[in-house]
Amino acid sequence: HRVCSAQGFLISFSVPWLRRHRTRRGGKGAADVSILSLLGKDEEEEDAWSGNDFEDELLRETEESRQRHAQALSGGRQRGHVPVLVKTCMDNLFRRENEDTGLGFLTRYDGLYVDATFGRGGYSREILSHLTEDGHVVAFDVDPTALEEGKSLEASDPRFTIIHRPFAEMDKLFAKNKKLKALLKKLGPPKGIVFDIGVSGPQTDNVDRGFSLQKLYEREETPLDLRMNPSVGRPASEVLQELTVPELAFILQKGNETQVPCHAERIAQAILDDQELNGPFESMRRFAEVAGKIQNEFDGVPEEDFRHPRHGFEHPARLTVQALRIFINDEFGQCKAGLEAAFELLPIGGRLVISVFKAAEQRILQQFVAHNMDADPKTVKRLKTKRRLVELYPLAGTDKEYSVRFVSKDIRPSAKEVSLNRRSRSGRTVVLEKIPRTCPRVKVKPRKLATRFTEPPPPELM
Numbered sequence: 269h270r271v272c273s274a275q276g277f278l279i280s281f282s283v284p285w286l287r288r289h290r291t292r293r294g295g296k297g298a299a300d301v302s303i304l305s306l307l308g309k310d311e312e313e314e315d316a317w318s319g320n321d322f323e324d325e326l327l328r329e330t331e332e333s334r335q336r337h338a339q340a341l342s343g344g345r346q347r348g349h350v351p352v353l354v355k356t357c358m359d360n361l362f363r364r365e366n367e368d369t370g371l372g373f374l375t376r377y378d379g380l381y382v383d384a385t386f387g388r389g390g391y392s393r394e395i396l397s398h399l400t401e402d403g404h405v406v407a408f409d410v411d412p413t414a415l416e417e418g419k420s421l422e423a424s425d426p427r428f429t430i431i432h433r434p435f436a437e438m439d440k441l442f443a444k445n446k447k448l449k450a451l452l453k454k455l456g457p458p459k460g461i462v463f464d465i466g467v468s469g470p471q472t473d474n475v476d477r478g479f480s481l482q483k484l485y486e487r488e489e490t491p492l493d494l495r496m497n498p499s500v501g502r503p504a505s506e507v508l509q510e511l512t513v514p515e516l517a518f519i520l521q522k523g524n525e526t527q528v529p530c531h532a533e534r535i536a537q538a539i540l541d542d543q544e545l546n547g548p549f550e551s552m553r554r555f556a557e558v559a560g561k562i563q564n565e566f567d568g569v570p571e572e573d574f575r576h577p578r579h580g581f582e583h584p585a586r587l588t589v590q591a592l593r594i595f596i597n598d599e600f601g602q603c604k605a606g607l608e609a610a611f612e613l614l615p616i617g618g619r620l621v622i623s624v625f626k627a628a629e630q631r632i633l634q635q636f637v638a639h640n641m642d643a644d645p646k647t648v649k650r651l652k653t654k655r656r657l658v659e660l661y662p663l664a665g666t667d668k669e670y671s672v673r674f675v676s677k678d679i680r681p682s683a684k685e686v687s688l689n690r691r692s693r694s695g696r697t698v699v700l701e702k703i704p705r706t707c708p709r710v711k712v713k714p715r716k717l718a719t720r721f722t723e724p725p726p727p728e729l730m
Contacts, residue, residue: 327656344549351390351464352692356679357621358394360699376400377634380455382613383407384435384606384624385464386414389421395462396427402449403427406458408435435463436605439612457615463622465603465629481556481580481589490552494593504596505549513537523591523599525628531566535588538562552589559585607636611702616670633698639663642671643707657707659714664707671706675699 351357362377378400383392386407395405406429407418418430429451429539433441442448479494493503516536521529539549542558549555553576561574563584577583593598610620624630643651643661651657658665679697686693 274716277516316481335695349395351387351679352623352689353679353685353697354390354394356399356697357391357623360676360679360697361395361462361619361621363619376403377459378402378455379404379459380451380457381405382438382458382461382610384438384610385409385459385463386418386430387411388414389417391462391464392418392421392428396425399427401427402455403454404429405450406431406451408433408438410500412497427630434602434606436602436609438606439609442613450677458613458618459615460619461610461614461620463603463606463610463620465599465624465658479593481552481576481583481586484553484556484576484583488551488553492549492552492555494589494596496597501596504555504592507596508539508543508592509548511540513540516540519595520588520591523594523628524587527587529567531562534558534566535562554583556583556589559588563588578603600628600632601634604636607633611670611672611700613638614702616675616702616704619675622698622700624696624698625694630696630698633700637672637674637700640668640670640672642673642703642705645706648707654710654712655714656730658710658712659720661707663705664710664715665712665714667709669705670702671704673701673703677703 282473299455361381362375375398377398379402381395381399381403383389383395383405384407386392386409389407392405392407396403401403404427407416408431410432412432415430415432418428422428422430429447431441431445431448442452462495480490484490491503492505492508495501495503511519513533513536516539517529517533520532520535521527524532537557539558540562542554543549546554556576558573560576560583562573564574565571565579567584569584574584581587583589608621614620620722622633624633642663643657647661648657654664663671676697676699681689681692682696
């Protein structure tokens with residue numbers, strides 16, 4: 269099937285013969301085959317648009333679509349960042365899962381869309397490449413370098429707006445910001461929102477930002493900062509001076525839930541002992557060495573064999589640094605608040621497409637959906653008490669008019685994408701949709717979670 273748009277109408281037709289006859293055009297005995305040949309002779313003569321014109325228009329639209337897509341990806345690559353699972357995200361954002369024509373997607377869309385995590389603009393540019401002149405993208409980011417890139421795009425494309433605020437505030441900003449209020453009034457609520465959670469490639473690649481673990485053996489003075497927005501809050505080196513061992517162990521355990529609890533305590537103890545002995549951690553190199561040696565000990569590597577590896581993803585301190593970064597930027601809290609804000613903005617039927625890279629982020633998504641999932645009438649009837657309904661379906665205890673469902677739970681990058689963009693290897697795309705609520709409202713408090721779980725005695729094995 270081939271799809272194209274003209275004057276707002278979508279035309280879809282099967283054209284396996286189109287390629288077959290295109291090779292004959294202009295040759296000896298070539299037949300001038302067109303879509304209009306399916307009509308009567310009089311109808312064909314009355315229409316001034318010939319089959320060849322239609323074919324040429326189809327090919328032209330296809331090439332323009334390919335160029336828009338290539339420009340969007342190129343824009344991101346030139347700025348040091350390749351968006352992950354971008355085609356899958358666009359397919360789900362624009363609901364075109366079943367529209368693949370083989371030549372590409374020719375349909376262009378209008379309306380308002382939100383890029384909650386602008387980064388270097390890979391997703392924003394890709395969305396813009398699929399929009400008509402009546403479409404608009406609003407993007408959010410707290411990183412000053414992302415703001416510079418966003419301002420450049422804003423100056424070159426009137427369909428784009430960048431906002432230098434956390435994405436967790438998007439619902440409040442659309443209610444207060446004059447420009448966003450005007451867009452909301454003109455275009456209606458966002459048809460789709462995209463999240464790309466976590467740190468971006470340019471942030472980790474820029475050694476001056478204090479995120480990078482690359483080639484620390486060459487760099488003495490890389491600061492231990494870890495802030496997404498260096499103008500707000502305090503760097504990690506200062507925060508560490510106020511933490512106790514139990515607090516730091518909690519941070520490391522929460523940011524890396526696969527870590528054995530006592531091992532998180534070992535790392536926390538070693539870090540704060542070194543800080544007490546040698547003063548604040550001004551450099552990433554020293555911090556990574558202390559944490560890396562304790563991790564190596566757990567992995568069976570002697571302390572004297574410790575080396576800073578060439579690549580950051582190979583560093584034994586990587587998960588320790590990641591956990592501290594998550595805390596410094598309240599990434600999990602922002603993710604939770606951002607999900608709520610996004611669904612307050614979306615209309616019924618609107619979609620949130622979110623790329624995540626850590627198991628903890630996936631759990632946040634699962635908890636959000638579980639707490640906002642609707643109970644069908646059969647389930648409501650089966651449950652014997654209102655309290656039990658609220659315990660199993662917390663949405664029943666709220667006044668929300670909507671519920672949330674998974675459209676797709678775990679879309680992974682292809683082998684080809686991983687080969688082109690190594691950073692995509694741990695990425696997952698999740699698609700959520702806002703749908704009407706059907707379960708009744710119940711004003712009953714659930715029991716505390718601890719009282720609803722009881723460990724049974726172990727079975728007898730002999």
